[in-house]
Amino acid sequence: MKKIKEILRSIFLATPEKDYDFLLTDISTLAENSDNVANDLHNSSSNFTTLDEVKNIFPSIDVNLEYIKVKYNTLISSDVIVREFDLTARNRHYKAFLLFIDGLSDTDLINNYVLKPLMMKNPANSFDGDQTRILSEAVTNNITVRKVKKFDIVEYISNCLLPQNSLKKQTEFSSVFSGVNSGNCALFIDTLNIAFDIDVKGFKQRSIDSPNNEIVIRGPQEAFVENIRTNTSLVRRIVNNENLVIENIRVGEISKTHCAICYLADIANNDLVAEVKYRINNLGIDSLLSSGQLEQLIEETNKYSIPQILSTERPDKVTKYLFQGRVAVIVNGNPYCLVMPATLVDFVSSPEDTNLKFQFANFLKFLRLIAMGITLLLPAFYVAMTNFHQELIPTELLFSMIASRENVPFPMIFEILVMEISFELIREAGLRVPSPLGPTIGIVGALVLGQAAVSASIVSPILIIVVAITGIASFAIPDFSFGFHLRLLRFVFLILSYLSGFLGVGIGLFVYITILCSLKSFGVPYMVPFAPITNSKGDGYFVSPIWKRERRPDYLNTKKTDSQKHISMEWKYRKE
Amino acid sequence: MSQTTKIGNIEAIFLIVTIMINHIILNLPKFLLDKTHSGSLLNIIFITLIVLGIVYFISKLLKRFPNMDILDISEFLGGKILKYTIGILFMIYFLFFAGVFLRSFCESIKIIYFPTTPVMFLIIFFIIGMMMTNRLGTNAIIRANLIFIPVILFTIILIFFANIGNFTMQRMFPLLGNGIMPTFLSGLSNIFAFGGIAFLYFIPPYLKDAKEFKKIAITSVILSGIWLLFSIATLLFIFPSIVTTDEILPLYFASRFIQFGRFFQRLDAAFLLIWIISMTSYLSITLSFATNIFKKVTSFKYPYLIVYGGCLIVFLLSLIPKNYVQVHFLETTIYQYFVLSLIFAISLSILIFATFKRRKQIRVKGDGFIE
Numbered sequence: 001m002k003k004i005k006e007i008l009r010s011i012f013l014a015t016p017e018k019d020y021d022f023l024l025t026d027i028s029t030l031a032e033n034s035d036n037v038a039n040d041l042h043n044s045s046s047n048f049t050t051l052d053e054v055k056n057i058f059p060s061i062d063v064n065l066e067y068i069k070v071k072y073n074t075l076i077s078s079d080v081i082v083r084e085f086d087l088t089a090r091n092r093h094y095k096a097f098l099l100f101i102d103g104l105s106d107t108d109l110i111n112n113y114v115l116k117p118l119m120m121k122n123p124a125n126s127f128d129g130d131q132t133r134i135l136s137e138a139v140t141n142n143i144t145v146r147k148v149k150k151f152d153i154v155e156y157i158s159n160c161l162l163p164q165n166s167l168k169k170q171t172e173f174s175s176v177f178s179g180v181n182s183g184n185c186a187l188f189i190d191t192l193n194i195a196f197d198i199d200v201k202g203f204k205q206r207s208i209d210s211p212n213n214e215i216v217i218r219g220p221q222e223a224f225v226e227n228i229r230t231n232t233s234l235v236r237r238i239v240n241n242e243n244l245v246i247e248n249i250r251v252g253e254i255s256k257t258h259c260a261i262c263y264l265a266d267i268a269n270n271d272l273v274a275e276v277k278y279r280i281n282n283l284g285i286d287s288l289l290s291s292g293q294l295e296q297l298i299e300e301t302n303k304y305s306i307p308q309i310l311s312t313e314r315p316d317k318v319t320k321y322l323f324q325g326r327v328a329v330i331v332n333g334n335p336y337c338l339v340m341p342a343t344l345v346d347f348v349s350s351p352e353d354t355n356l357k358f359q360f361a362n363f364l365k366f367l368r369l370i371a372m373g374i375t376l377l378l379p380a381f382y383v384a385m386t387n388f389h390q391e392l393i394p395t396e397l398l399f400s401m402i403a404s405r406e407n408v409p410f411p412m413i414f415e416i417l418v419m420e421i422s423f424e425l426i427r428e429a430g431l432r433v434p435s436p437l438g439p440t441i442g443i444v445g446a447l448v449l450g451q452a453a454v455s456a457s458i459v460s461p462i463l464i465i466v467v468a469i470t471g472i473a474s475f476a477i478p479d480f481s482f483g484f485h486l487r488l489l490r491f492v493f494l495i496l497s498y499l500s501g502f503l504g505v506g507i508g509l510f511v512y513i514t515i516l517c518s519l520k521s522f523g524v525p526y527m528v529p530f531a532p533i534t535n536s537k538g539d540g541y542f543v544s545p546i547w548k549r550e551r552r553p554d555y556l557n558t559k560k561t562d563s564q565k566h567i568s569m570e571w572k573y574r575k576e
Numbered sequence: 577m578s579q580t581t582k583i584g585n586i587e588a589i590f591l592i593v594t595i596m597i598n599h600i601i602l603n604l605p606k607f608l609l610d611k612t613h614s615g616s617l618l619n620i621i622f623i624t625l626i627v628l629g630i631v632y633f634i635s636k637l638l639k640r641f642p643n644m645d646i647l648d649i650s651e652f653l654g655g656k657i658l659k660y661t662i663g664i665l666f667m668i669y670f671l672f673f674a675g676v677f678l679r680s681f682c683e684s685i686k687i688i689y690f691p692t693t694p695v696m697f698l699i700i701f702f703i704i705g706m707m708m709t710n711r712l713g714t715n716a717i718i719r720a721n722l723i724f725i726p727v728i729l730f731t732i733i734l735i736f737f738a739n740i741g742n743f744t745m746q747r748m749f750p751l752l753g754n755g756i757m758p759t760f761l762s763g764l765s766n767i768f769a770f771g772g773i774a775f776l777y778f779i780p781p782y783l784k785d786a787k788e789f790k791k792i793a794i795t796s797v798i799l800s801g802i803w804l805l806f807s808i809a810t811l812l813f814i815f816p817s818i819v820t821t822d823e824i825l826p827l828y829f830a831s832r833f834i835q836f837g838r839f840f841q842r843l844d845a846a847f848l849l850i851w852i853i854s855m856t857s858y859l860s861i862t863l864s865f866a867t868n869i870f871k872k873v874t875s876f877k878y879p880y881l882i883v884y885g886g887c888l889i890v891f892l893l894s895l896i897p898k899n900y901v902q903v904h905f906l907e908t909t910i911y912q913y914f915v916l917s918l919i920f921a922i923s924l925s926i927l928i929f930a931t932f933k934r935r936k937q938i939r940v941k942g943d944g945f946i947e
Binding site for chain 2: 391
């Protein structure tokens with residue numbers, strides 16, 4: 001009976017399940033609805049304000065401990081470690097605690113070189129001699145004058161108890177937190193209003209690997225990694241000169257991301273360095289996660305898709321530009337380094353150019369020039385020539401083109417847009433799928449789709465050739481951002497050519513070049529050394545023989561203009 | 577052009593050559609040929625020498641007014657009224673003839689490629705181009721022009737050399753054409769072909785090195801003369817001077833004769849592509865200078881509004897002529913008289929009188945009568 005009742009109840013008296021509906025409450029609405037809540041919020045926020053206002057370290061260790069526990073939410077945060085202990089110095093005991101983040105710091109280092117010397121009794125900390133030391137003594141008129149050095153526990157701990165190569169005394173909480181967040185540990189001692197910032201970094205990181213996107217045949221096979229120190233060391237190792245300055249700047253109110261500004265002090269223009277620092281120092285952002293973000297934040301204009309700052313994963317490329325007098329910025333957590341200023345020529349140059357004989361390099365540069373033209377204009381030219389200027393196409397070729405399009409029901413622009421967008425889709429899919437599948441998707445997509453499209457009379461075979469050549473040409477552009485920019489702009493020219501043939505393409509081309517001429521990268525015109533014409537001895541678009549590259553780029557206004565002697569091959573022309 | 581913008585020698589030379597080249601692409605060579613027939617070659621050499629002399633004279637006169645353009649000099653000579661008058665005349669010169677040449681070019685490409693398209697549609701394309709480039713500033717336009725001009729100059733040389741097989745050299749005879757008087761005396765008015773030197777009156781304040789003005793002026797005239805000679809020679813040697821070519825773009829018709837083997841038999845569209853770029857460059861430069869004059873005369877604060885206004889004026893002016901005959905009349909006859917009177921008479925007179933005034937001032941200052 002009971003069961004029947006339950007069944008009936010479940011059938012007829014069942015209440016619908018409540019939908020799980022989570023909404024983020026707007027704080028302002030909440031405040032309007034409930035004065036109490038608002039007051040609480042206000043109180044809590046005022047509490048935070050007072051917490052934020054705390055700047056200097058307190059002499060009382062308990063207060064410091066409470067403050068740190070609140071700031072770091074130690075009750076919730078599992079990786080923040082506060083280790084309280086008794087410190088022994090000169091046989092006296094002081095209350096102390098260590099603050100560090102598990103995973104960022106090397107616990108072995110902390111155990112062996114911080115806690116052990118401080119906690120364990122040893123000859124260094126158990127000696128109980130005079131607390132003051134007489135340095136010198138003199139007696140005049142029965143008056144003894146003594147020069148005394150009072151016992152200073154800070155100096156004592158720093159000089160005798162902590163065998164660490166990098167140790168800083170911090171008086172402000174912000175500096176302490178900054179160190180702790182980057183993997184250091186902080187030592188607080190009772191009665192002292194300073195804390196020791198001890199370098200015990202020890203987190204896992206990717207080892208130096210070969211470059212993935214800027215591959216060269218002849219040349220170094222090292223690429224930047226995510227760790228800023230590793231990256232700066234890579235650069236310093238190649239520069240190998242004391243004039244290399246690596247300045248640290250923190251960006252982001254919350255993330256406080258480390259950025260390293262690198263330049264050669266005796267070469268780079270001071271104004272350029274100052275401008276880079278000015279722009280990076282004046283960024284009102286919460287967090288900085290990548291060099292790509294920084295690039296967008298510090299370039300002159302964001303109106304166009306044209307890249308104005310070089311981004312590279314190769315330390316040798318960065319070094320080459322540093323020697324020219326440019327400035328490099330490395331962002332912690334990102335394996336790409338920014339180089340500024342950059343000109344159009346830089347985006348079409350490959351690191352390989354430096355390693356090859358100038359004839360080979362120039363041949364490759366010539367090919368890249370053609371690749372740029374094809375990427376940008378080939379589809380547009382195809383549409384313009386087939387729709388408006390058929391006389392440009394030789395008669396026999398024109399006949400075969402017409403024959404191949406005979407069965408295609410779509411207008412030319414539809415046909416080409418379908419294929420171009422399909423090609424971009426294949427490319428994007430090839431990049432995003434797991435790496436073993438990537439090339440397969442590309443080949444299968446391109447071959448099968450192309451063949452099927454032609455068989456189904458959706459597109460003509462000649463169009464497949466045009467789209468394929470355009471795609472291949474776009475891969476020949478060394479800089480990813482610049483290649484992307486050209487790929488995007490190709491569609492604009494495509495539409496212009498469909499509207500009015502060479503008229504649209506011609507006007508579009510002039511407007512585009514004018515835009516390029518109007519751009520500046522850190523004060524340097526984008527189109528130098530061509531517009532405006534500058535002295536580009538040995539460093540124009542094409543490279544001259546290595547012995548002829550005597551000068552640094554004129555437009556960088558470097559402190560040293562010559563990069564090598566007039567006769568660099570002294571062995572050959574030395575007068576006996 | 578803002579006062580901070582400075583241009584180099586080559587940029588300045590190419591700026592002046594651009595104006596000349598665009599007139600060559602349009603109907604200038606045909607007009608000169610119609611006037612002096614086979615004597616055109618001698619006539620071009622003659623007028624080039626005359627213009628060289630004038631330009632040398634202008635550079636000597638402008639030397640007394642460092643970093644001053646014709647508007648400043650007019651103000652110095654005749655106060656604000658003369659400055660406004662000259663400013664307005666030059667604005668008319670730049671804007672009106674930009675409109676006329678734009679219409680002429682669009683009519684030509686309409687006949688060649690877009691027979692069913694309204695000419696307004698083609699004009700709007702150029703106007704949008706002008707608007708976009710002028711928003712980017714004069715400096716950017718001049719630099720873009722610097723990149724394209726070598727290509728444009730090359731096309732004219734290419735038309736000459738690629739057509740050598742089609743030349744009938746005997747057409748240059750009689751060398752004096754219709755006689756000495758038509759070639760050298762009435763042909764003297766052909767100096768209007770060098771209308772591009774109007775920019776010489778405006779560039780001194782913007783030169784990186786003002787001392788180079790003379791070099792810039794002379795080089796640009798020599799280059800313009802050489803290219804004019806090439807284009808005249810091409811047309812003269814290909815087409816009988818009495819029969820003449822079609823009314824539109826004579827150099828385009830010369831380019832239609834070019835063929836390289838069996839594969840490349842009609843390359844004229846490629847030439848037209850480059851000339852479209854050239855025309856956009858020309859229009860952008862003239863609009864830019866016109867807006868700069870407007871800014872200088874009126875102290876107007878909104879640069880983009882001037883650009884939009886200028887584009888609108890050029891657009892409306894280009895629609896004024898009812899047909900191609902009117903366009904042709906405006907771009908040849910009216911243009912000729914306007915250039916001769918404004919550039920070679922009025923502006924030169926202002927320079928001469930201003931020089932007299934300056935010399936007088938210096939002399940009086942030297943005698944100690946005026947502080």
